[in-house]
Amino acid sequence: MTDGGSPTLTKVGALALIIGSIQFVAAQIVEGALLTWGYTPVNSAISDLGNWNLDGNYAYIFNVSIVILGICVFLSLPMVWTEIPRVRGRRRGLVFLAIAGIGAIIVGLYPEETYQFGRHLYHAVGAGLAFLGAGLALVSFSRGFPRSPRWKPLALPTLIGGLVDIVALVAFLIGPTDGTHWVFERIIVAPVLIWAPLVGYWVLTHPRDATQAEAPFLAAA
Helix, strand or coil: CCCCCCHHHHHHHHHHHHHHHHHHHHHHHHHHHHCCCCCCCCCCCHHHHHCHHHHHHHHHHHHHHHHHHHHHHHHHHHHHHHHCCCCCCHHHHHHHHHHHHHHHHHHHHCCCCCCCCCHHHHHHHHHHHHHHHHHHHHHHHHCCHHHCCCCHHHHHHHHHHHHHHHHHHHHHHHCCCCCCCHHHHHHHHHHHHHHHHHHHHHHHHCCCCHHHCCCCCCCCC
């Protein structure tokens, strides 16, 4: 792979971030509108949308969508590595982003109601990996953005998004459990679902010139 990375992989990765996030949000909206048991974004868990006992066949919408989201994250990794500035924190960010993608896939493969021994644990672990991995990825990537003229405009939003994710996750874990705590779950996932299509759009509309070449995908940083 050249220093600038494959143009095809770059485009595929950018589109994967855009499409993966948008289709996941759209799937939640569509399924939420179809359900009749009283699902609301305020008083219901996101994973309720994938609960076969609650949603019947509609659960396919969420479970397939979040697996697609995880796959799109992996499709974006070569692009993220070659496009993110070659500075300290890039490798950690890539690892955390991959962990978030793995978590999303696990959530879809082991839905909320799978209480058979071990399977519900898989769902909880998957959600934790997705939540924490996304926040740590954004914080890690934000460290390098200020050093690149191309990425500097996204430095502060990326850092804020990562911190919001992590703080909301802590609030979700230790806060009230009266049902309204599911609002924190939405706050956890919102930053990365905004960041991902923004980064994809940024890569497509702000191509780097020859003086901005980054390291190859397998290079250390």
